Amino acid sequence: MRRFKVFKSLVRDSLDTITQGSRKYHLWMAALTFMMLVGMYCYSIQLDEGLSVTGMTDRVSWGLYISNFTFLVGVAAAAVMLVMPTYVLKDIDFKQAVLIGEGLAVAALVMCLAFVIADMGGPSVLWHMIPEIGVFNFPNSMLTWDVLVLNGYLFINITIPLYILFRHYQGKEAKSKVYIPGAFISVFWAVAIHLVTAFLYQGLQARPFWNNALLGPRFLASAFAAGPALIILVLAVIRSSTSFKIQDKTIKKIAMVVTVAAQINLIMLISELFKEFYAPTHHSESAYYLFFGLHGKDALLPWIWTAIPLNILATVILTFHKLRNNFKVLYFACFILFIAIWIEKGFGLIVPGFIPGPYGKIAEYIPTGIEIGVTLGIWALGAFVFTILAKTAIGIEIGKLRYKK
Amino acid sequence: MSSDNKKWFSLNIGRKNQETSSSCSCGKQSGGCGGHDHEEIKHIEERKDGFEQVFDVKMNRRSAFKQLAASLAIGAGAVSTSCSMFSDDESKEKAQIDWEEQFKGNYKLMTDEEKKATVDRLVRSYQLRTGKTISMSSKNAEENVLFGYAFNISKCQGYMDCVSACVEENNQDRNSQMQYIRIHEMKDGNGFNFNESDDNYYHEVPAEGHFYMGTQCFHCDNPPCVNVCPVQATWREDDGLVVVDYDWCVGCRYCMAACPYDGRRFNWSKPEVPEEEINKNQHYLGNRLRKKGVMEKCTFCVQRSRAGKNPACVEACPTGARIFGNLLDPNSTIRWVLENKKVFRLREDLGTEPKFWYFMD
Amino acid sequence: MNNHSIHRVVCISFIVLLFFSCKHGDGEYHGVTDKIKAKSENYHGTSLSSEPYLEGVETIEITEGEHSFLIPERKSQIKSFACTECHSKPLSQLQSKDGKKAHWDIKLHHANENTMNCVTCHDGNDMNNLKSLTGNSIDFNNSYNLCNQCHTKQFEDWKGGAHGKRIGGWAPPRASMTCVNCHNPHKPHFETRWPARFNTQIIKERE
Numbered sequence: 001m002r003r004f005k006v007f008k009s010l011v012r013d014s015l016d017t018i019t020q021g022s023r024k025y026h027l028w029m030a031a032l033t034f035m036m037l038v039g040m041y042c043y044s045i046q047l048d049e050g051l052s053v054t055g056m057t058d059r060v061s062w063g064l065y066i067s068n069f070t071f072l073v074g075v076a077a078a079a080v081m082l083v084m085p086t087y088v089l090k091d092i093d094f095k096q097a098v099l100i101g102e103g104l105a106v107a108a109l110v111m112c113l114a115f116v117i118a119d120m121g122g123p124s125v126l127w128h129m130i131p132e133i134g135v136f137n138f139p140n141s142m143l144t145w146d147v148l149v150l151n152g153y154l155f156i157n158i159t160i161p162l163y164i165l166f167r168h169y170q171g172k173e174a175k176s177k178v179y180i181p182g183a184f185i186s187v188f189w190a191v192a193i194h195l196v197t198a199f200l201y202q203g204l205q206a207r208p209f210w211n212n213a214l215l216g217p218r219f220l221a222s223a224f225a226a227g228p229a230l231i232i233l234v235l236a237v238i239r240s241s242t243s244f245k246i247q248d249k250t251i252k253k254i255a256m257v258v259t260v261a262a263q264i265n266l267i268m269l270i271s272e273l274f275k276e277f278y279a280p281t282h283h284s285e286s287a288y289y290l291f292f293g294l295h296g297k298d299a300l301l302p303w304i305w306t307a308i309p310l311n312i313l314a315t316v317i318l319t320f321h322k323l324r325n326n327f328k329v330l331y332f333a334c335f336i337l338f339i340a341i342w343i344e345k346g347f348g349l350i351v352p353g354f355i356p357g358p359y360g361k362i363a364e365y366i367p368t369g370i371e372i373g374v375t376l377g378i379w380a381l382g383a384f385v386f387t388i389l390a391k392t393a394i395g396i397e398i399g400k401l402r403y404k405k
Numbered sequence: 406m407s408s409d410n411k412k413w414f415s416l417n418i419g420r421k422n423q424e425t426s427s428s429c430s431c432g433k434q435s436g437g438c439g440g441h442d443h444e445e446i447k448h449i450e451e452r453k454d455g456f457e458q459v460f461d462v463k464m465n466r467r468s469a470f471k472q473l474a475a476s477l478a479i480g481a482g483a484v485s486t487s488c489s490m491f492s493d494d495e496s497k498e499k500a501q502i503d504w505e506e507q508f509k510g511n512y513k514l515m516t517d518e519e520k521k522a523t524v525d526r527l528v529r530s531y532q533l534r535t536g537k538t539i540s541m542s543s544k545n546a547e548e549n550v551l552f553g554y555a556f557n558i559s560k561c562q563g564y565m566d567c568v569s570a571c572v573e574e575n576n577q578d579r580n581s582q583m584q585y586i587r588i589h590e591m592k593d594g595n596g597f598n599f600n601e602s603d604d605n606y607y608h609e610v611p612a613e614g615h616f617y618m619g620t621q622c623f624h625c626d627n628p629p630c631v632n633v634c635p636v637q638a639t640w641r642e643d644d645g646l647v648v649v650d651y652d653w654c655v656g657c658r659y660c661m662a663a664c665p666y667d668g669r670r671f672n673w674s675k676p677e678v679p680e681e682e683i684n685k686n687q688h689y690l691g692n693r694l695r696k697k698g699v700m701e702k703c704t705f706c707v708q709r710s711r712a713g714k715n716p717a718c719v720e721a722c723p724t725g726a727r728i729f730g731n732l733l734d735p736n737s738t739i740r741w742v743l744e745n746k747k748v749f750r751l752r753e754d755l756g757t758e759p760k761f762w763y764f765m766d
Numbered sequence: 767m768n769n770h771s772i773h774r775v776v777c778i779s780f781i782v783l784l785f786f787s788c789k790h791g792d793g794e795y796h797g798v799t800d801k802i803k804a805k806s807e808n809y810h811g812t813s814l815s816s817e818p819y820l821e822g823v824e825t826i827e828i829t830e831g832e833h834s835f836l837i838p839e840r841k842s843q844i845k846s847f848a849c850t851e852c853h854s855k856p857l858s859q860l861q862s863k864d865g866k867k868a869h870w871d872i873k874l875h876h877a878n879e880n881t882m883n884c885v886t887c888h889d890g891n892d893m894n895n896l897k898s899l900t901g902n903s904i905d906f907n908n909s910y911n912l913c914n915q916c917h918t919k920q921f922e923d924w925k926g927g928a929h930g931k932r933i934g935g936w937a938p939p940r941a942s943m944t945c946v947n948c949h950n951p952h953k954p955h956f957e958t959r960w961p962a963r964f965n966t967q968i969i970k971e972r973e
Contacts (some may be wrong), residue, residue, distance in 0.1 A: 050697040051656075052581075052673035057971050061658045061671060121656015121671065121698025128511070128636040128655055135511045135637045135653075143635040143659055205755045206629060206665035358667040359589065359620065360600035363971045547812050551802065557928065565961040572963075582967040607964040611956075626798040713814035713937035724956065725931030725948065732798075733806040738927025738940065740806075746928055758798040766923065 006403055010169050013401050014392040021391070024241070029387065032380045039377010042370045043118060051121055054371040059363035060354040064371050065119040067346030068378070071226070072108045072115070073150070073197045074219060074345065078227015079105035079157065080190030081257050087176075087183035093250050099393045100238065101231050102161045107386035109154040114378045142200045149193045156186045161389075165396045170403045194219050201353065208283035209353045212275075218268045219345070224261035226341035228254045229334035234390075236331055244394045248327075255330055259318040262337060266315050269344075289362070290352040297355075299364040304348050310340035495533055502530045512650040512689060513640050517545070523652075524689050531694075539685040541693055544711045546644035552705050552760065553645070553732040555742045556619055559766040560726035563588055563610035563617035570721030574706055575692040576684055578676030585670065585703040586621045586718060619727075621718075622647065622668030622703035623751070623759030630660035630669060639700065645732070645760055646707055648690040649700050656698040665755055669702045705729070732760065816935035823933060825941055826907055833925045836941035838933070840907045847906070849893035857890050875953040877916075887912055887951070913945045 021029075046053050056063045082101035085091035117123055128134035129147060138144040160182045167174040198219040201210035232254050239246050276287035290300050314337035317323045317330075324330055356362045367375075395401040509523055520543040528541050568586045577583040589602040593614045602618075611617065624647045631639050631647060638653040639660055661669045675697040687693040688708035695701050706716035710729070714720070719727040730739035742748065748762040795801040825836040841847050852868065853860065876882050889897040896904040896912050904911050914921035923929035924942070931948065933941040945951070 050672070050674035054673075056673070058661070058667075058670055058673075059971060061661045116657075119657070121658070121700075122654065124507075125653070125655055128638070128653055135514065137635050137637045140632045141635045141659070143633065143657065147635070200659075201662075204629065204633075204663050205757075206663055354662070356600070358665055359587065359602070359604065361604065361972065547814060549809055549812050550814075551805065553802075555928075560929075562956055563961060564959065565963050569962040582965050584963075584965060588961075605965050605968045607961060609958045610961055611958060626801065710936065711814075712935075713816050714819055714935035715932060719932070719936075722931065723948070725929065725943065728927065728932070730936040731812070732802045733809050734812075734938070735806055735809060736938075737936070738932065738942075739936075740802075741926035742928045743802075745926055746923075760798055764928070766919070766929070 006170060007166070009403055010166065010401075013169075014388075014395070017395045017401060018388050018391050029384070032384045032387070035380035036377050036384065039374050039380065042373030042377065045370055046118070046374065047123070053368060055365050055367045057363050057365070059357050059361065060351060060365035062119070062350050062354070063365055064346075064367040064375050065115045067350045068375060069112050069115040069119070070197060070201075070350060071342050071346045072112045072382075073193055074223030074341075075227045075230060076105045076108035076112065076150075076153065076157075077190040077194040077220070077223045078231070080187050081224055081228050081261075082231065082254070083160075083183050083190075084187050085253075087180055088187060091253075093247070093253050096244070096246050096397070097231065097235060097250050097254065099161050099164070099397065100234060100390060102157050103386055103389035103393060104227075104231060104234065105157045106154065106161075106389060107382040109150060109157065110385050111378050111382035112150060113154075114381060115375075118374050118378065142196065142203055145196045146193075146200055149189065149196050153186070153189050153193050156182060156189060160186065161393065165393055169396050169401060191220065194223050201349075206358065207286075207353045209286035210349075212272075214268055214272060218265065218272070221261050221265040221268055222341050222345050225258055225265050226338050226345075228258045228261070229338045229341075232258065232334045233331060233338070234386075236327070238390065238394065242394055242398075244398055251327070251330070252325065255318065255324055255334075258334065258337065259315075259324065262311075262315040262318055265341075266311065269311070285356055285360075286352040289355050290348060294356060294362060297362045297364050299366060300347065300351060303343050307340045307343035307348060310336040311344065314340060499530065499533050502526050502533075506530070506652065509652065511637060511653045513637060513653075517543075520545075520689065527689070527693065535680065537680070537685070539683075539687055541687040541689060542708060542711070543689050546642045546646070547711065548643075549731075549733050550644040551732040552624065552710060553730060553739050553743075554624070554705065554761045555728040555739055555746075555748065556761065556763050557724075557726040557728070557766065558616060558618050558763055560724045561588070561617040561619060561722075562724055562726075563590055563606070563612070563615075564723060566721045566723055567619065567718035567727065570717040571703070571706075573682065574684055574709070574717035575704075576676075576678050576687075576694055577670075577701075578672060578674075578695075579679065579682075580677050581673065583670050583672075583676070583701075585668075586619055587667070589618045589620065590615050591618060618763070619718075620666060620668075620751070621761075623666050623757070623761035624703075624705060626758035626760060627756060629663040629665065629755075629757060633659045633663045635659065642690075644711070646690075646705055646710075647702070648704055648707065649702060650690070651693070651695050651699045651701065654699040656700070658700070660700060665752055665757065666759070669700055672697050672699055672701065812937065814935075814937040815939070816937040816941070817939065819934040820939075820941055823941070828908065830925050836933075836939060837910075837944040838941075838947060840909060840944070840946065844906065847894075853893035872952050875955070876951065909951070910945050913951075 054063060054065075079101040082094050082098045086094040086098040117126065120126060129136065129144075131138070136144050138148070160179050163179055163182075164174040195216050198216035201207070202212070202215045205211055232251055235246050235251060235254075238244055273287075276284040280288070285294060288294055289297065290304055292298075293301055314333045317333040318337070324333070351365050355364070392401070506523070506526060510519070512520065512523070515523070524541045524543045528539055531537065531539050565588055568584050568588065571577075571586050572579075572584060575585065577585070587604040589599060589604045590606045590610075590612065591598065591602045593616060595601055597618070606612070624641075624645055626641070626645065628641055628647050631641055634640075635657060636653060636655055638655065639647065639649045641647050656671070658671055661671060672695055676695050678694070683694070684692055686708055688704075688711070691704045691707035706714075706718075710716055715729050719729045728739055728742055730737040732739060732743075734740065742764060743762060746764040748764045750759045750762055753759075795804065820836070824839040824842060826839050827834065827836050846852065874882065874884070886899070887896050889895060889903070892903060894906075896906060896909060898904055898912065899915055910921070910924070920929050924945070927940070927942065930942045930944070933943060949955075
């Protein structure tokens with residue numbers, strides 16, 4: 001009963017916190033709300049007319065939505081890069097960053113689920129996917145695995161921070177006996193969500209571009225580069241706009257994680273390119289299409305040739321200690337790395353998987369305005385969710401929010 | 406729907422195997438043993454129909470699920486029709502049908518009575534909406550039948566009569582010009598080089614120096630599309646047909662990505678067929694009218710093949726290049742082709758085991 | 767040490783179990799060919815028949831080698847059968863100027879002039895029947911016996927069912943078109959023509 005009262009008060013207090021803020025904060029939230037409304041409007045058009053308002057066709061049947069979904073699963077998984085040292089290895093440095101990281105994971109997962117729902121042809125019958133009520137094709141369909149692990153991960157990432165914040169809110173220390181097992185599970189779980197998502201593509205013998213054993217590991221490497229890179233950027237913003245203290249040491253340690261992951265990612269990229277282009281087979285056509293265009297069709301060239309140089313540049317910058325320890329340069333490197341991986345793992349992975357089609361036919365994919373609208377709306381939703389979570393968490397952590405008896 | 410006659414895995418958290426309420430003394434699932442009078446069958450239908458099929462668990466959970474379902478319905482908008490002022494019996498009936506259709510179970514798991522009930526509802530719904538009567542079948546797979554198909558590459562002249570017949574038979578969307586069959590025009594001397602083939606030619610055929618090869622759904626015996634479906638909305642029937650329950654499909658298009666043969670089509674917008682062109686001889690798993698946002702595919706014209714007829718493409722082909730039949734009948738023509746001609750299948754290395762063979766004279 | 771190995775065995779067997787429980791739902795057969803072989807061993811027919819779809823088509827049953835099947839009856843389909851209704855006199859008399867012109871539209875495009883002319887198949891002395899190369903009489907209904915003198919390979923395929931279109935349905939009894947149902951004997955090749963459809967949406971999609 002008491003706990004319930006505390007919880008009620010926590011909700012009330014956090015509602016107060018998120019509705020109050022500087023002018024900049026209000027502008028930011030208003031912009032996000034506007035974008036969400038635009039996204040909802042676009043989605044209503046899509047619901048009404050069907051998915052024909054998107055750029056997808058029978059040839060390229062997954063597009064911007066699934067690209068973003070794939071990328072964001074990686075971002076969500078990356079929260080573990082902060083959880084592991086903090087809770088499991090007891091590294092104090094990460095303690096402040098970890099709540100932000102988990103908030104980011106929650107926001108990313110919300111976006112993932114929203115993207116999947118946006119991609120569905122029949123959202124009104126989604127209950128068919130609920131285990132027990134519908135028919136859940138487990139374990140045959142990797143998609144059902146994905147549903148399970150994503151929702152499980154969402155649950156873990158909500159409960160652990162909630163518990164810690166709930167304790168701190170009451171001015172008590174969080175009991176490590178309670179959250180350490182959860183943290184342990186989440187470490188494995190994060191790897192699982194990303195591997196399972198990779199298996200979603202990897203398990204399709206029909207798509208040789210995806211059907212390679214390196215896809216899973218590469219997913220992990222790129223996720224552990226892009227996710228923490230985003231966390232660094234977010235921490236930078238939080239550092240400059242709130243009184244929440246984040247030490248330089250923390251950011252430097254996260255930067256180290258980003259560096260190693262980016263390097264591994266680059267090695268895997270080289271290995272993949274070698275395999276596709278040194279001894280090209282019939283199965284290398286998708287890669288040819290992606291990097292050089294096929295039969296005069298080259299819609300993806302600008303994308304991938306933006307991504308590759310950015311990726312290399314970022315990795316080089318991060319590799320040199322001098323450059324990496326200069327925060328301005330670090331932020332820049334993180335930003336371009338984030339963009340590069342977003343392209344590489346979104347557009348650069350999903351679309352060429354469908355091109356050329358099973359019988360060598362090429363229909364190119366260009367997202368439509370409505371699709372982009374929905375996508376931006378969902379990103380705004382993610383940013384919105386994250387802002388709310390981060391603001392509450394920071395409020396509690398710096399002691400502004402406390403339970404008054 | 407006791408879980409021991411399921412041939413697949415499903416999560417079974419907290420649900421005990423329970424005696425099927427509709428089974429009778431002879432041990433068969435409902436309705437099979439005779440002795441039921443009409444009343445009783447109807448009673449079973451009422452009890453186990455529609456979405457109750459999936460909610461047929463312990464009572465307390467069942468009511469909870471019902472509430473959940475009702476709240477979902479609000480989201481689905483189905484409730485808006487059923488809650489509106491009932492102007493007359495017809496709209497009330499329509500609302501009732503819509504409601505039951507929205508929450509019916511997966512066709513694959515239905516008993517024969519439930520299959521019949523949903524088919525009756527669909528026929529009635531069409532009648533209420535258009536005033537016209539269609540006939541829809543829910544005929545199950547025949548015993549001792551496994552359908553197979555052979556395509557004679559030497560015979561095909563590229564006329565595309567099969568494509569036309571297929572579209573007309575199967576009520577495919579006219580706006581997007583959906584077609585299940587593709588005829589690939591290949592250059593002599595290039596072998597089976599799909600990259601240099603043209604599947605959308607328009608010139609006099611057969612063109613000099615070319616040959617023709619048709620593709621469609623191959624009804625694989627080990628279909629990758631079936632494995633990946635998260636809700637079992639697509640499956641392989643006992644007679645080998647790979648079918649889709651259009652009402653159960655959630656439209657995730659995973660099956661489309663998994664198919665190595667371009668056998669599947671998606672309804673990107675609401676499919677439209679002019680009323681006078683609608684083929685009214687339908688099957689639930691076959692050519693009944695689809696809605697937007699669901700998958701569909703070639704079913705070897707299940708409405709025809711399960712009645713002993715040839716699929717529309719076979720019947721339309723003027724050259725006899727298409728051969729269809731029962732693979733289990735040792736005297737069937739398809740078996741003779743498989744045993745006496747040099748047959749091959751596309752991408753056999755993928756292990757999909759298509760039931761669609763190619764051969765040459 | 768023992769504990770350790772037991773642990774390992776349990777782990778490995780669990781993983782193996784996991785792998786085998788996936789996917790291999792019906793691994794009874796190695797492939798569809800094995801499945802066909804096994805399942806058709808005790809084949810005992812189906813309840814389906816294509817007889818209803820053959821109504822209105824007059825057929826005759828033929829037996830060639832080990833194959834027995836129906837083909838459409840031919841004579842009733844020939845417009846001016848029986849031929850002797852006109853061909854009451856020998857040809858030389860009919861070809862004289864006062865006779866009515868007939869068959870003027872028939873031009874032979876079948877093999878070359880060296881190989882074939884009218885009397886390769888038709889019998890000037892017995893117009894109601896065809897004749898084999900050796901002069902034996904062949905009934906119009908069984909005209910395939912005329913074709914198979916040269917087209918032996920096609921004949922084999924036709925008997926088995928690889929050549930020649932089925933009528934009715936796939937279900938027994940088998941009824942197949944005979945040679946002349948698809949091939950005009952005077953001009954047996956298929957004509958070129960325009961395809962039945964052209965898909966403009968695909969063009970748009972691939973632009």
